[in-house]
Amino acid sequence: MTETIKPPAPQGKRAAYEAALRKRSMRIAALSTLAVVAAIVILVPLAPGWEAVKRSFFNGGVFAKTFPGLLNAFLLDIAIFAWSLPLIALLGLAVAICRDIQRPALYPLRLFATIYTDVFRGLPVILVIYLIGFGIPGLGLPRPWNSPYIWGSLALILVYAAYVAEVIRSGIESIHKSQRSAALSLGLTTSDTMRFVILPQALRNVVPANMNLVVALQKDVALLSFVGPVEIFRQAGVYKSLYANFTPYVGAALIFLAITIPATRYADYLMHKRRRLEQ
Amino acid sequence: MKRVLTAVCAAFVATSASAGAECSVGKTLTDGVLTIATGNPAYYPWVMDDAPESKQGFEAAVAYAIANEMGFDDSAVTWVRTSFDEAIQPGSKNFDFNMQQYSITPEREEMVDFSLPYYSSPMAILSTKSIAEKVGDPAPDALKDLIWGAMAGTTGATMIDDVVGPTKSTLLYSDNADVTAAMQAGQIDAALFDLPTALYLSAVVVNDGALLGQFPADRSQNPDQFGALMEDGNPIKACVDEAIQALTDSGKLAELEAEWLEAATGVPVIK
Amino acid sequence: MTPLLRMTNVQKAFGDNHVLKGIDLDVAKGEMVCLIGASGSGKSTLLRTINLLEPIDDGEILLDGVDISEPGLDPQPVRKRIGLVFQSYNLFPHMSATDNVMLAPRRLKGLSKAELEAPVTTLFERFGLADRMGHYPDQLSGGQQQRVAIIRALAMQPEVLLFDEITSALDPELVAEVLDVLRAVRAEGITMIFATHEMGFARELADKVCFLDRGRILEAGTPDQLFDAPKEERTRQFLSQVL
Numbered sequence: 001m002t003e004t005i006k007p008p009a010p011q012g013k014r015a016a017y018e019a020a021l022r023k024r025s026m027r028i029a030a031l032s033t034l035a036v037v038a039a040i041v042i043l044v045p046l047a048p049g050w051e052a053v054k055r056s057f058f059n060g061g062v063f064a065k066t067f068p069g070l071l072n073a074f075l076l077d078i079a080i081f082a083w084s085l086p087l088i089a090l091l092g093l094a095v096a097i098c099r100d101i102q103r104p105a106l107y108p109l110r111l112f113a114t115i116y117t118d119v120f121r122g123l124p125v126i127l128v129i130y131l132i133g134f135g136i137p138g139l140g141l142p143r144p145w146n147s148p149y150i151w152g153s154l155a156l157i158l159v160y161a162a163y164v165a166e167v168i169r170s171g172i173e174s175i176h177k178s179q180r181s182a183a184l185s186l187g188l189t190t191s192d193t194m195r196f197v198i199l200p201q202a203l204r205n206v207v208p209a210n211m212n213l214v215v216a217l218q219k220d221v222a223l224l225s226f227v228g229p230v231e232i233f234r235q236a237g238v239y240k241s242l243y244a245n246f247t248p249y250v251g252a253a254l255i256f257l258a259i260t261i262p263a264t265r266y267a268d269y270l271m272h273k274r275r276r277l278e279q
Numbered sequence: 280m281k282r283v284l285t286a287v288c289a290a291f292v293a294t295s296a297s298a299g300a301e302c303s304v305g306k307t308l309t310d311g312v313l314t315i316a317t318g319n320p321a322y323y324p325w326v327m328d329d330a331p332e333s334k335q336g337f338e339a340a341v342a343y344a345i346a347n348e349m350g351f352d353d354s355a356v357t358w359v360r361t362s363f364d365e366a367i368q369p370g371s372k373n374f375d376f377n378m379q380q381y382s383i384t385p386e387r388e389e390m391v392d393f394s395l396p397y398y399s400s401p402m403a404i405l406s407t408k409s410i411a412e413k414v415g416d417p418a419p420d421a422l423k424d425l426i427w428g429a430m431a432g433t434t435g436a437t438m439i440d441d442v443v444g445p446t447k448s449t450l451l452y453s454d455n456a457d458v459t460a461a462m463q464a465g466q467i468d469a470a471l472f473d474l475p476t477a478l479y480l481s482a483v484v485v486n487d488g489a490l491l492g493q494f495p496a497d498r499s500q501n502p503d504q505f506g507a508l509m510e511d512g513n514p515i516k517a518c519v520d521e522a523i524q525a526l527t528d529s530g531k532l533a534e535l536e537a538e539w540l541e542a543a544t545g546v547p548v549i550k
Numbered sequence: 551m552t553p554l555l556r557m558t559n560v561q562k563a564f565g566d567n568h569v570l571k572g573i574d575l576d577v578a579k580g581e582m583v584c585l586i587g588a589s590g591s592g593k594s595t596l597l598r599t600i601n602l603l604e605p606i607d608d609g610e611i612l613l614d615g616v617d618i619s620e621p622g623l624d625p626q627p628v629r630k631r632i633g634l635v636f637q638s639y640n641l642f643p644h645m646s647a648t649d650n651v652m653l654a655p656r657r658l659k660g661l662s663k664a665e666l667e668a669p670v671t672t673l674f675e676r677f678g679l680a681d682r683m684g685h686y687p688d689q690l691s692g693g694q695q696q697r698v699a700i701i702r703a704l705a706m707q708p709e710v711l712l713f714d715e716i717t718s719a720l721d722p723e724l725v726a727e728v729l730d731v732l733r734a735v736r737a738e739g740i741t742m743i744f745a746t747h748e749m750g751f752a753r754e755l756a757d758k759v760c761f762l763d764r765g766r767i768l769e770a771g772t773p774d775q776l777f778d779a780p781k782e783e784r785t786r787q788f789l790s791q792v793l
Contacts (some may be wrong), residue, residue, distance in 0.1 A: 052369035056390060123700050134457075137464035146465050148450060182640035186654035186706060187630035196653055200644050228450030228461055234431055238451065241432030244387035246374050 055245075062247040066239040070251050073235035076269030077221045080153055080231070085217065087157045092164025097194065099169050113165070120162035126223050129155040133227030152224040159219055167209045171202035208274055215260050232256075292474055302518040307375050313351045315342050315375035319360035323483075324475050324539050325380060337475070337539035341397050344531055345507070348522035363432075366393055366508055367410045375515055376507040379475070382434045383506040391511050394519040395415050396504035398530060398540075400473035404491035404493045404549075410468050411489040411532050419443070422491075426450070428458050428467035434503045435471035442494060443471075459484045473485050473503055475540050492549040552615055554741055555600070555710060560609035560619075562595055569595045571765035572609070577710070577743060582736060584752035584773075585745040587762035588788060593745035594637075596762070597712045598751040600743070601634045613710075630658060633703035637715040641687040647674070647698045648683045651705045658706070666705075673701045677731050683704040693724030697731050704735065711735070713744045749792055753777055761785045 044050060098113035120128065132155040137146030144150075175198050183193040225234035232252050239248035304475065308314045317338065320329040327335035334343050346356045359374050366377050366395075368392055383393045404417070406425075414421045422443050429436040431451035439449050450467055452458045455476065461467045463487055472480065474493055481488030507523075509516055526532045553576040554735040562570040569592050577583050585593045598604040598610060602618065602625035617629045629739045641650050651670050655661050677697045687695055696716055703711055713732070717725045724769050729751055736742065736755050746752055752759055753773040760770040763783070769782045777793075 049370060056369045132465055134460045137466055138460070141465070142467065148461065148466050178636065178638060178640045179604055179642065181598075182636060182642070184625075185603060185629055185634040185636075186702070187626055187655060187658050189626060189657075192657050196657070197642055201642075204644065225451070226453060226457070228428065228452060228457075228466060230431075230448065230451050234451050237431050238436060242384070242386055242437060244384070244390040246368075 057250055059243075059245050059247040059248045060237070062243050062245045063251055066236075066243070066248045067251050068233055069230050069239065070248060070255060073230060073232040074252075074255050076229060076231040077218075080149070080156070080221045080224055081218055081231070084153050084156050084160070084221070085214070088160045088164055088217070091157060091161035092168055093199075095161060095165035096168035096172060097199075099165065100172050100194070102190070117138070117162045117165050120159050121166065123159070125156070125159050125220050126226060128159050129223050129226055131155070132158070133224075148224070148228040152227045152229065155218070155246060156220060156224065160220075163213055164210060167206045167213065168202060171206035172198055174205055175201050179247075208267055208271035211263070211270055215263045215267060218260055218263065219256060286345045286394055297444075302521060303351075303515055306513075306515040306518065308373070309357075311355060313346050313349065313356050314373070314375045315346070315356060316359045316366065316377035316379070317342075317359045318379045319362060321360075321379075323479055325378075327436050337398070337535060338380070340535045341526075341532065342378055344526055344535065345397075345519060345522045348525050349449045369511075371506060372510040372513075375513070376509045376519055378505075380476075380505050380506050381508045382503045384434075390511040390528075392513055392516050392518060393506035394509070395527075396506050397526075398505040398524050398536065400475065400503045400505065401493045401495060402435060402442075402471050402503060403474040403493040404469050405462070405472055405477045405478035405485065406469045406489055406491045407462065407485065408487040408489045416489060417492040421548075422469070422549075425468035426466070428452060428461055429472075430455055430458055433472075435473070438494075439471050455484075457482060476526055494549055553577055554581075554614060555743075555785045556610075556612040557600075558610045558612075559598060559605045560596075560611060562592075562599055562604060563607055564658035569765055570599070570606070573765075573767060574693070575760065575767060575770075577741060578677065579709075579741055580739045581757045582742045582744065582755055584756040584759045585762055585789075586747075586749065586752060586759060586792075587744065592761040592765045593762055594714050597634065597743060597745055600710070601632050601712060603626055603634070615646050620671060630706060631708055633698070633706055634704050634712045635696075635699050635714065635716050639687070639699045639719075641695055641699055641702070643687050645692065646684050646686055647679070650687070650698060652703045654702070654706050670701075673704060676734065677726075679700060691724060691777050692720045693727045696720065696728050698721045700728075700731055700735070708740070710743065713742065715745050715747065715748070717748060747792065749777070749789075761788065763788070 034145040045054075047053075064148035093220045095116060097214070098109050101107075101110045129152055133148050136151050137148070172227040179197055179201070180193055184190070188196070222231060225231050225237075230238070232255060236248040236252040240246055294459075302312075304310075315331070317331050321331060321336075321338070322329075323336065325336050325338040327333065327339070331339040331342065334340050343353060344357065346353070346438070361374065361379070363378060363379060366372070366379070367387060369390060378397075381393065383396060387393070404422075406414075410425070414425070420512055423446055425445065426447050427439045427443065427445045428450045428451070429439055431453065436449070436451055439445065450461060452461060455472075456471050458467070459480055462470060469491060477490055477493075481490050507519055509519070523532075555575075555577040557573050557575040559667065560573040561568075573592075573596060575583070586598065587593055595604060599606050605621065606619050609619070611672050613628065618625075637638070641647075642653070645653065648670060651673070652663060652666050655666055656663065671680070671683070674683050677700070679694060679697055679701070682690060682694055682698075687698070690698065699717075718727050720728065725748070729748065732744075733755065733784050737791075744752070744756070756773050758770060759773050759776040760767045761776065761780075761784075762768070763784050769776060769780060769785045776785070777789065780789060
């Protein structure tokens, strides 16, 4: 063993103590993670059904055959996501503003916005997709206006816009009254006050909360498959039936995670940054 | 010579119930009882009124014929219900065999065992009267331009791309009810089902339903054949196969098919 | 000569809390009026009613002889003529100092950034903030923020400026820089109404001092009259506590 001379810790004994503490908790975390992983790796294959589960959930051959098709189907998920998101943002914003209307003459608009958010936040997404995706085209709309892509997406948009509207409204309410007073006292109109003073601050405050909704939307896009479109979830189901094997679902899960984990991390990062700013 | 021998053997098997009974001794879930699974619920024309015990409906009748052939009295047959997916998952089963219009595929055979086929189904195109008028003669080119739908996970879903090759992407649904809802909403023009199902849907479910035509079973590379599903490696498979073979040879299966699925006539065959 | 601003029997209640119980006040053009009084005496509310941020329950507020307190009247044109500076600055935190100042003139007078550049820069220079124009509020000290808030109000060139205890939230060493600014504004002859705890300042600059007590103007007069020879017992008590 050789003696190494450590440079003195720049921040003194407190920093050294904290560094030691950090090292120790890292060690504990690493060891316990290792123990859990080892237990899974060793014990799970010992389970009597492991061979069968491995064959039907982690089948390399099936994975290789189905993965390209799954990726291809995922493009449809991305497309639905891409055209729904801006519309959700616009509608959510509009509804949030309606809910904040103070003028008595426009009270019906406010009432309507309130009912809208209550109804669509109160319904399971899949139910709305079924009702709108089959129901409205069933009224007898001509092609292409009865497309399940249109009405399925609209169902997603209606539900998510209700959530976004609530998030934005909470953002609007989080802006102190004095900001509104200051803007009005300068003679700005109520709409200018909203547009230039309240909304820019409110929207910035709710970016993290909205990011969480974006992550949820990425997953719920798969629900459109219930009214026909063959996106990744449905494609995985087709492969499952074809090969009598559940590996395609594992493949689909991996593709979803590849998108949603970075998005979730980013949302957390934004949330963290926001909290630090507020301190 | 060989043919004579086979015929003799078949005749022997067909007439000797005791031989079948010996085959299945100790191989059933419960001694002396044959446990057969069907869908939950089970549909016309496979099982009438969701009551397989009545022996009414094609699969119910075939199930009892197989059981008799294996040496079980009608009273020695019990029924259980399973979902379609449940039955193809790995693990032990709560039935001796399962009849639920399972198409026999090599991929499925890796997970479970199938009996010999008890039915070969042609595929038929379900549509509406207005589409049928528009299409007229169901030429392959006319079929290409339709919007197609099917129930996901059925052979019909994969066959659309193989046999029709539509220009617009096919829409898939979770069950038959959703397929017909989409057809009613005008979102799809045509859907592919096995002929008996298509007949039922066009007659009972879809308003102004019509069958555009049927593909002969040899049109697709693997014509849809229904087999009884069993747990992988179940020793009773040999007994079930023996019974089905006997029923096929004796013409009993064709008889039951004519009795329960005879409506499957009068639909134009697509060349 | 009619006063620029005349308040007659102004009443205001928040629920059971009767905050203004009949305010009568005349403010002549170019005059500077100081409102003094204990916290909760109604000073802030009085200023907010003039700016129409709080609708009054009864009475009249005349600006140039026109009743601006009429229910249903559009408050916006009135607010353009009457500026208000708040105790807590209320700068818009997402905008630079310059954008805070330019927002109202751009939206209400249709002026472009380029057109506003010169006059706004002049204002910042006059108040010693030329090097802070691009800063955001959280990069400025309290005193600097309050000076920007005053510039923001001045940029609309109002006829009347209201100040609501604008030095109360400041550390003592920052009060002086804000008061210096007010002296400069005073020198321009803008009509001002000023709610304050800074008695020395009121004495130095005010034309008229009003003592508010429980929602009424109990006593009003020149600084000398009010500070040196208060007539009311309650005024005397208040002054003895704060001086």
